[in-house]
Amino acid sequence: MALLTAKTDEQLLEELLPEAERLINRHFGVQKEWFPHEFIPWTEAAKLDENGNCPESENVDEATRSALFVNLLTEDNLPYYYNDVNRMFGTSDTWQYWTRRWTAEEGRHSIVIRDYITVKGLIDPKELERARMAQVEGGETPHPAGVRDGFAYLAIQELATRISHHNTGKRLPDKEGQALMRRVAIDENLHYLFYRDLASAALEENPSATVEAIDRQITNFQMPGTGIKDFVKHSKKIAKAGIYNFAIHSENIVKPLVFGHWKIDKLTDLTDAAKAAQEHVIKFSEKISKIGQRLFPKSESEPALAESI
Numbered sequence: 001m002a003l004l005t006a007k008t009d010e011q012l013l014e015e016l017l018p019e020a021e022r023l024i025n026r027h028f029g030v031q032k033e034w035f036p037h038e039f040i041p042w043t044e045a046a047k048l049d050e051n052g053n054c055p056e057s058e059n060v061d062e063a064t065r066s067a068l069f070v071n072l073l074t075e076d077n078l079p080y081y082y083n084d085v086n087r088m089f090g091t092s093d094t095w096q097y098w099t100r101r102w103t104a105e106e107g108r109h110s111i112v113i114r115d116y117i118t119v120k121g122l123i124d125p126k127e128l129e130r131a132r133m134a135q136v137e138g139g140e141t142p143h144p145a146g147v148r149d150g151f152a153y154l155a156i157q158e159l160a161t162r163i164s165h166h167n168t169g170k171r172l173p174d175k176e177g178q179a180l181m182r183r184v185a186i187d188e189n190l191h192y193l194f195y196r197d198l199a200s201a202a203l204e205e206n207p208s209a210t211v212e213a214i215d216r217q218i219t220n221f222q223m224p225g226t227g228i229k230d231f232v233k234h235s236k237k238i239a240k241a242g243i244y245n246f247a248i249h250s251e252n253i254v255k256p257l258v259f260g261h262w263k264i265d266k267l268t269d270l271t272d273a274a275k276a277a278q279e280h281v282i283k284f285s286e287k288i289s290k291i292g293q294r295l296f297p298k299s300e301s302e303p304a305l306a307e308s309i
């Protein structure tokens, strides 16, 4: 079989237009309108003290507050994700429409999580605002090299975000908090499905070029929140509490994507470079699974949200 020459990003986006249209229509078939203010327990608003600081909240443990802090600041960095997605997806109507729609949906996440944190008095609002300013001023985000890398990165990142929001919500003591984090996780799940299936279409179009991109993104993946103040300190608490850690990343993100959905191990007729990438990503996935099990043997697996639509 003749091996294909990889298309340019512009040619690939043109080729995948019908698939993008199908996925946008599918998205609208399941996405429901929702309003951030309806998820907030306004009547329970925490009183600030005379210095404008919030009182220490006793009901939510430190790891859960770390997760809310990191999750919210990650959502706050939306201007930079928009910038990247807009740059990657170009100017044709369909891709532009998705970029704008996705941005609007993402914008709700920081609104609802911030309102909840403020009303419940879970994090000092001044600390949170200073961290937001630093995060957005820093503008630190991963920059996938091209469209194939972008699809793979976004699929991994949306799934990681879904799991992180969902697991954070499960630890909140009130049903309003649980419901709103679940609602945000449902959005992330739909975004994940969109990008995962675009990566699948790109794999079908050119398995060699796409497996190389998937290898790069799986083996170098970083959550978009790495520029957040005290990120390492918060990440350690989040990992120890089983909200998001190496084992969850390996078992609930890498394995289902690499072996379950993209079936990287089953690809044939690859170029030499792609065969090397295939082998590399498979070995990496197996290796991090072993490390994850050793470091976090009791990590729970993520209860399934609707994975397929």
Ligand SMILES: [Fe+2]
Binding pocket: 075, 106, 109, 161, 188
């Ligand atoms: Fe989000």
Ligand SMILES: [Fe+2]
Binding pocket: 106, 158, 161, 187, 188, 191, 192
């Ligand atoms: Fe998302």
